[in-house]
Amino acid sequence: MLLVSKYTAIKQLVHSYFIIALSIYTYYSKIETLADKKIPLSKGRNSNQVFYITGLALQLSKYExxxxxEIAEAIASHLSANSAGVFSIQIVPPGWIHLELAHPVLAGWLQRLVEKRGDIVAQGHGGTEDKKDKEELVTVLFSSHSSHSSHSPSPQSPLPNHLFPIQYAHARCCSLVRLGEREGLITSEGAIPWLNKQQELRFHHPSELCLLSELVQVVDELECSDSSDSVKWQKLALGLSRVFDNFWRDCRIWGEVKVNSPEIALARLGLVMATQSVLRTLLEEKLGILAILEL
Structure with missing residues (x-):
């Protein structure tokens, strides 16, 4: 079994298993040919589950x-033999292969996002900001200028009004995490209880599942796309911000949830931390804007 920690994006993980299955099913030269054309792989649109769809068997049938x-059945057999506990497989006529990610794999992936955020904080990028820089950032938040072409975050770069929701969502994430630390929910030693005793994710509300699905989609784009189109990244960041706002509106962390279901409260805070990590990457690495911690 390939370790989920080897890959930042779920799509990369799934793709790696297809490469293994193909190496068993076809001659090496055939893999070379397909590698040039890329294995067709897309994330399913159902936000209640994380699954991927490939038309690889349809593509191979043209060659063979x-x-x-028949090809889909053979590939599925090879996948099953080498991916126990990673995903479940379904074959859909006329030859589509659907792969649904197992919950422990998604939990491990989420934990990596949270740990990535922790690494950034430890390096000093998520701690207390220089006061002057923060004041300058807040000053330019409402400036009406065109979007950036630079990918280097700069406090002096004015932020277009339509990007304010992204900064707001990031700052909201930071605020919730700080509150979680003050309330004792988040500790440096404690792991996030993503899974229940049945090894299933604790997320059941549609807004939780939608945020998880959106995080997977955005990280797939971050890791698997080489696009430099700032409009694309703005759209993804704004979309993630909207989904996070829905999550925060619908899914409580404090009050009765914290008292009666602390594991759910902490798992939801884990989603907040994962969202903060992804928003910061979008802001600073793709939009060239320094991610601020509070407004």
């Missing part, structure tokens, strides 16, 4: 003149 369903 074999029914796509």
């Amino acid at each position: 003149k074999i029914p796509a369903m």
Whole structure:
């Protein structure tokens, strides 16, 4: 079993298993040919589950003149033999292969995002900001200027009004995390209880599941796309910000939830930390804007 920690994006993990399955199913030269054309792989649109769809069998059937369903069955067999506990497999006519990620894999992936955020804080990028820089950032938040072409975060760069929701969502994440630390929910030693005793994610509310799905999608884009189009990254960041706002509106962390279900409260805070990590990456690495901690 390939370790989830080897890959930042879920799509990379799934792709790696297809490479292994193909190495068993086809000759090496065939893999070379397909590698040049890229394995067709897309994330399913159902936000209640994280799954991927490939038309690889349909593509292979054109080369081998074999029914796509027969090829899909063979690939699924190889995948099953080498991916126990990673995903479940479903074959859909006329030859689509659906892979649904196992909950422990998603939990491990979420933990990596949280740890990435912790590494940034430890390096000094998520701690107390220089007061002058913060004042300058707040001053320019409402400036009406065109979006950045630079990918180097600069406190002096004015932020377009339509990007304010991204900074607001990031600052909200930071505020919630600080409150979680003050309330004793978040500790340096404690792990996030993503899974229950049945090894299932604790997320059941549609807004929780939608945020998880959106995080997977955005990280896939961050790691698997080489696009420099700032409009694309703005759209992704704004979309994630909206989904996070829905999550924060619908899913409580404090009050009765914290008292009666502290594991759920902490798991939700884990989603907040993961969201902060991804928003910071979008702001600073793709939009060239320094991510601020509070407004």
